Amino acid sequence: MPRKFFVGGNFKMNGSQASIKTIVEGLNDAKLDGSNDVVIAPPALYLISVAAAVKAPVEVAAQNAYIKQSGAFTGEISPEQIKDAGVPWVILGHSERRSLFHDSDEAVAQKVKLAIDTGLKVIACIGETLEEREQGITSQVNQRQLEAIAAAIPEAAWKDIVVAYEPVWAIGTGKVATVEQAQEVHADLRQWLAKRVSPAVAEATRIIYGGSVTAKNSPELAKAADIDGFLVGGASLKPEFVEIARTKA
Numbered sequence: 001m002p003r004k005f006f007v008g009g010n011f012k013m014n015g016s017q018a019s020i021k022t023i024v025e026g027l028n029d030a031k032l033d034g035s036n037d038v039v040i041a042p043p044a045l046y047l048i049s050v051a052a053a054v055k056a057p058v059e060v061a062a063q064n065a066y067i068k069q070s071g072a073f074t075g076e077i078s079p080e081q082i083k084d085a086g087v088p089w090v091i092l093g094h095s096e097r098r099s100l101f102h103d104s105d106e107a108v109a110q111k112v113k114l115a116i117d118t119g120l121k122v123i124a125c126i127g128e129t130l131e132e133r134e135q136g137i138t139s140q141v142n143q144r145q146l147e148a149i150a151a152a153i154p155e156a157a158w159k160d161i162v163v164a165y166e167p168v169w170a171i172g173t174g175k176v177a178t179v180e181q182a183q184e185v186h187a188d189l190r191q192w193l194a195k196r197v198s199p200a201v202a203e204a205t206r207i208i209y210g211g212s213v214t215a216k217n218s219p220e221l222a223k224a225a226d227i228d229g230f231l232v233g234g235a236s237l238k239p240e241f242v243e244i245a246r247t248k249a
């Protein structure tokens with residue numbers, strides 16, 4: 001079965017009630033036909049209103065979740081709370097969480113496990129820094145980050161996981177990976193999944209690319225055999241996101 005193309009929009013810590021309403025209205029007016037999965041991730045404050053306002057086929061994701069369901073963890077939100085808000089997806093392990101908020105591979109894996117156990121679907125992010133790429137350890141870094149997740153979950157959980165490969169050097173820099181650079185890592189990760197988890201999981205799991213994706217570069221990237229969609233940052237706040245959401249594989 002071909003993998004359904006997946007386009008995510010990660011708003012990060014951007015937007016206001018008014019600007020996010022405009023984005024949601026733009027997506028609703030676009031009447032997307034459901035041939036791609038389209039998921040938007042507004043800041044946590046806006047999850048409930050966006051989940052109520054957005055029309056199918058667009059769905060909503062939180063940008064992070066904690067490793068506990070409740071308790072004295074000021075400032076955090078739990079997978080149960082995300083589910084309770086009517087939000088089916090969560091982004092975990094984003095490089096900004098890893099670098100700025102010290103989410104370790106193990107913490108990301110625990111978060112993925114609890115989110116999956118709670119019934120959420122997960123966009124699990126991995127990616128190497130420029131320094132790591134220049135050291136020639138791109139493959140090791142991405143496999144290490146994915147291994148932590150694979151070790152924490154059963155094979156059946158992979159049906160609810162989308163892997164987002166986001167090279168740190170391409171995020172918010174305007175420096176998009178070339179189709180060849182992205183395809184090489186995606187193919188490597190798919191091979192790794194086949195060996196580490198199973199050929200069936202490798203075949204079915206969407207591996208999406210993130211890092212300076214725009215309406216201009218998305219059609220070319222989408223042609224690569226192992227690029228199954230995008231996680232879009234900056235451009236997800238602009239009208240061109242509707243165009244990216246319509247990208248054909």
Ligand SMILES: O=C(CO)COP(=O)(O)O
Nearest residue numbers: 010171172211212233234
């Ligand atoms: O981090 C990203 C999405 O999660 C990518 O961000 P940009 O598209 O702004 O580079």
